[in-house]
Structures are given as C-alpha cells and as structure tokens.
Amino acid sequence: MATPMEIINNPFLNKGTGFTKKERAELGLTGLIPPQVQTIQEQADQAYAQVQSKGNDLEKRLFLMQIFNTNHTLFYYLFSQHVVEFMPIVYDPTIADSIENYSELFVDSQNAVYLSIDEQDDLEGTLKRAAAGRDIKIIVVTDGEGILGIGDWGTNGVDISVGKLMVYTAAAGINPENVLPVVLDVGTNRESLLQDPMYLGNKHKRVRGDEYDAFVDKFVAAALSAFPDLYLHWEDFGRMNAAKILKKYQNKITTFNDDIQGTGIITLAGIIGALKISKQRFTDQTYLCFGAGSAGAGITNRIFEEMVQEGLSEDEARKHFYMFDKQGLLFDDMDDLTPEQKPFARKRSEFENANQLKDLLSVVKAVHPTILVGTSTVPGSFTEEVVREMAAHTERPIIFPLSNPTRLAEAKAEDLLQWTDGKALIATGIPVKPIEYKGVTYHIGQANNALIYPGLGLGVIASSAKVLNDEMISAAAHSLGGIVDPSEQGAAVLPPVSKLTEFSELVAIATGQSAIDQGITKDEVGDVKQAIAAMKWVPEY
Numbered sequence: 001m002a003t004p005m006e007i008i009n010n011p012f013l014n015k016g017t018g019f020t021k022k023e024r025a026e027l028g029l030t031g032l033i034p035p036q037v038q039t040i041q042e043q044a045d046q047a048y049a050q051v052q053s054k055g056n057d058l059e060k061r062l063f064l065m066q067i068f069n070t071n072h073t074l075f076y077y078l079f080s081q082h083v084v085e086f087m088p089i090v091y092d093p094t095i096a097d098s099i100e101n102y103s104e105l106f107v108d109s110q111n112a113v114y115l116s117i118d119e120q121d122d123l124e125g126t127l128k129r130a131a132a133g134r135d136i137k138i139i140v141v142t143d144g145e146g147i148l149g150i151g152d153w154g155t156n157g158v159d160i161s162v163g164k165l166m167v168y169t170a171a172a173g174i175n176p177e178n179v180l181p182v183v184l185d186v187g188t189n190r191e192s193l194l195q196d197p198m199y200l201g202n203k204h205k206r207v208r209g210d211e212y213d214a215f216v217d218k219f220v221a222a223a224l225s226a227f228p229d230l231y232l233h234w235e236d237f238g239r240m241n242a243a244k245i246l247k248k249y250q251n252k253i254t255t256f257n258d259d260i261q262g263t264g265i266i267t268l269a270g271i272i273g274a275l276k277i278s279k280q281r282f283t284d285q286t287y288l289c290f291g292a293g294s295a296g297a298g299i300t301n302r303i304f305e306e307m308v309q310e311g312l313s314e315d316e317a318r319k320h321f322y323m324f325d326k327q328g329l330l331f332d333d334m335d336d337l338t339p340e341q342k343p344f345a346r347k348r349s350e351f352e353n354a355n356q357l358k359d360l361l362s363v364v365k366a367v368h369p370t371i372l373v374g375t376s377t378v379p380g381s382f383t384e385e386v387v388r389e390m391a392a393h394t395e396r397p398i399i400f401p402l403s404n405p406t407r408l409a410e411a412k413a414e415d416l417l418q419w420t421d422g423k424a425l426i427a428t429g430i431p432v433k434p435i436e437y438k439g440v441t442y443h444i445g446q447a448n449n450a451l452i453y454p455g456l457g458l459g460v461i462a463s464s465a466k467v468l469n470d471e472m473i474s475a476a477a478h479s480l481g482g483i484v485d486p487s488e489q490g491a492a493v494l495p496p497v498s499k500l501t502e503f504s505e506l507v508a509i510a511t512g513q514s515a516i517d518q519g520i521t522k523d524e525v526g527d528v529k530q531a532i533a534a535m536k537w538v539p540e541y
C-alpha cells in the first residue's frame, strides 16, 4: 500500500482537501492536509476563480497545469465543466506558447516519457517504469519536428503529447491512468534551442536516415512489448517522416496519425456539413489544397477517397483535385514531389500558362476551385483578391484556413465573410467566436482534429480493433457530418465544441461498429455502445 506521502504526491490518487475524514484516518492523512473537507465542486469553484484572476491565457494554462500536476481528478472535473473556455487554454493555441517556452517554464514532467536517441538501451524498461503498473492503452508520441505550424521544437514538443492526451480524457472519457505521453528526442535543428543554455533536450542536430528509422522501430517494438493492447497515436512529425511511418505500421498494428488521418476526417466532415448547407453535390466540387504537407496531403487523400466512394472512378475523381505547395501548382515533371503529392500533380499541358501558376491567385483564376483548404503555415495567404476571385466562380465557396496556431491562419473568418458577402462556408483550425454580419449571426465550425481523434480512439479501443482502416475512418467522418442543422442561416459546418463529449461518443460508436462489422476485432464485442460506456471514466471522488 502507498504511504501517506506517496498518496498526496501522486496526481492519480491525490484528492487534496477532498479526502473525507474517514479516508484521512484510514490512509494516515490526518494532519497532512488542512482540516476542512471540501467537495470536488467547492475545490473546482475555488480553482475556477483563480483561473479568472490570471492576466493572460498562458498564465491560466500554467495554473491549470499546476492542478493537473497535483490532482488529475480535480483537473478533469474542472476541464469538463468549462470545455469551450478551457480548450484553447489547455490545448491549441495556448499550447504553442508553452512549447516555445518549455524549458523556461519547466516545473514537472507530467508523467511524460523522454526517450533519447542517445540513451536507447532500455526503452521498454523506461516505458514500464513511467507507467508504474498502469494499464497503458494510448500513447501519443511526437518527435517534435512539426509542432502545429511552428516547426521544430525538439524535446519541448512533449507538451503536444501531454495536451492531446488531456483532450482524449476531456472529450471521450479516456481514463488518465490508461495514457502515456512520449517524446522521441532525436535532436533539434532549431539553432536558437541549440544555443540556449536552458534548453532541456539533446543539444545536437536531428539524427536522420537509418539511425532515426531504427530508433523509431525500436520504440514501437518496446511500446508494444510493454503494452500489448496499445493504440499508438503519432503527432506532429516532420513531413519527411510522418507519412512514411504511418505507411509502415498502419496495417500491422493499431495505430493512427492525427495530422494525416485525423485532419482528413474532420475536414471531410466539415465539407459534408458545408455541402448540406449549400445543397451541392460532392462529386461536382473542385478541390484546391494549399500547403500539401502531412495535413494537406492527408486531407486531399480523404476527400479523394470519398469521391471514389460516391461513385467516381479513380481517374475521374483525380481530375477534381489540385495541389499547391512552395513551388506553386504541383506538376508531374517536378523532381521534388513527395510520394503523397505525386498522385495529385497535374500535367503542364492542361494549362496555357502553366509556367505562371506559381502564386495562389493565378491558380485560383486557372482552376476555379469550389473548395480551398489551407494547411500551409503561411499567414494571410488567402488574400481578399484570392477570395473574391474564388467567389466570382462559385455560389458558396468552401474555405477552410486550417493552419495553427492563430497567428499562422491563412485568413480570418471575419474577413472571409466580408469578402464573400456572407457566402463563404468556413471552418478554421482554432476556435472563432460567432460573427455578426449584416444582421445574421454566423457560427464558425472548428475543423481541428481534436474534434475527432478522441472519439476515434475510444471506438478503436472499445471495439478492440486490430487496425484502424479506411472504412472505419470514413464511418467516423460521416458520423459527424450528419449533425449539422443546415436550415438555420449562419449555421456552422461542424458541430460546436460545447457538444464535444456527445459527438465524441457518436464518432466512437461509428468507428467501433465499423470494426465489428468488418470482423477485425481482437475480442468478440457484442454491443459497441455497451463497450464504450464501460470504458468511460468520470472525474469524481
């Protein structure tokens, strides 16, 4: 049995002033906490008042993390009571500030695991010691190279693993005891970190090539050996590794890349929602991907698969897609295309002015997209001219500036509405408050993978699916798109974050049911809803 001090110092066990007199007597805690016993609601009210007194979102986040570090139950109780208010503080965009200042702000490892490429003798032992006997069902792992749109932050990236897992619990009721955040520290190429005496990660350039691949392989083997029922979630790897790693493992183990697959699902759900509003057909759309990296290519591929499912042949479907990256419109004669870009690269012969298609405006003029999705990290790139040009050729342009955090978004929702006279159907990566425009209140959907991955993971785990495949992914996307009420003027294309727990459950049911229907579960699961309900963790004493 744990000693009194071990209990108080363990965030999984600690209740602070919430321990009853009886518990205090039984556990030897009498006198080790102030005499008054508080209910969890009283503790939450007190903590919420403290949060309100903080001057900015980063301060609020730091205070909330203090509660997380000491008492997980109270943290999740409080988070679940204020999901809409706390999501942007605990998670994106404020998490970007905490990552950029990780070393300066460091106080606690938050039960994360730091696996260094320079000390890889006992990866499995390290993972097991971190779990300390807990039954780990989900790992979120990053190597910190492609954090949101802010790039390479080395070991600081661990915060994204911690933050993504917090949302798993807040949205889908995953027991915090079942999760483990991991960072693979393979170095960093950010010179300012390498020069910073305070930087807490490995102070050398990123290890690349075979040595990197071998380290990742070793990690996967160690994680699966330590935790056989693991669902392995990859987050914010660089463009050169993300898709490669996913491809290697997706048919072998239960695994998921959030930037590629999660973003693909939420964006498809948003487009389905938008088309419900505009009453247009999916197969009539022309899609322009702006920023064809992990997320951009992942989304394009998902939308493409949907067109094929809607009845188009692959060749027909492909004609509906254009990709734009640093080089401009992507053509098949370019020698620096990624494997994910190649299938969507066009022929120069399709255009009279192919060599001029190097800026977004010229491309929009040439291809007349009906859907424009930004995952470029280039702020303000959806200019007034670009948007007006797009709107001149389509009645309800679907425009999703998805780059995070806030300062990197391709456009502001408010501007998009103005430039299109309220016609644009918009989703953004970060939360946006409702916008009044010409007497109508426009609700802006948040196309952030956080709206999908918690439910998806819950569905996979509850159904004991062996893999996460395309059918399950498609089922997840459709489960969300159906919730939108298109009749209301100014309706959002995606459901609001305030309903996060409800629709996470819908996503979980759709995902889990698909696995069961396909017969790809490890155990026999009769009723998916029951299996999901049985997994739900509720923050209470």
Ligand SMILES: NC(=O)c1ccc[n+]([C@@H]2O[C@H](COP(=O)([O-])OP(=O)(O)OC[C@H]3O[C@@H](n4cnc5c(N)ncnc54)[C@H](O)[C@@H]3O)[C@@H](O)[C@H]2O)c1
Pocket (backbone or CB within 6 Å): 146, 147, 148, 149, 150, 236, 238, 239, 258, 259, 263, 266, 290, 291, 292, 293, 294, 295, 296, 324, 325, 326, 374, 375, 376, 377, 378, 402, 403, 404, 405, 408, 428, 429, 430, 447, 448, 449, 450
């Ligand atoms: N809303 C969401 O749920 C969500 C999910 C994943 C990623 N994102 C955002 O998408 C952005 C990209 O993330 P990623 O993981 O795909 O990164 P990535 O590095 O894999 O992709 C970025 C791509 O943009 C391209 N790019 C850079 N400059 C450009 C320019 N001037 N014009 C056109 N393309 C340019 C890059 O070459 C690269 O291919 C980030 O800001 C990230 O926050 C959002």
Ligand SMILES: O=C(O)C[C@H](O)C(=O)O
Pocket (backbone or CB within 6 Å): 092, 147, 148, 149, 236, 258, 259, 403, 404, 448, 449, 450
């Ligand atoms: O973390 C987010 O907010 C979404 C996404 O995974 C990203 O990398 O931007």
Ligand SMILES: [Mn+2]
Pocket (backbone or CB within 6 Å): 148, 235, 236, 258, 259
């Ligand atoms: Mn991400």
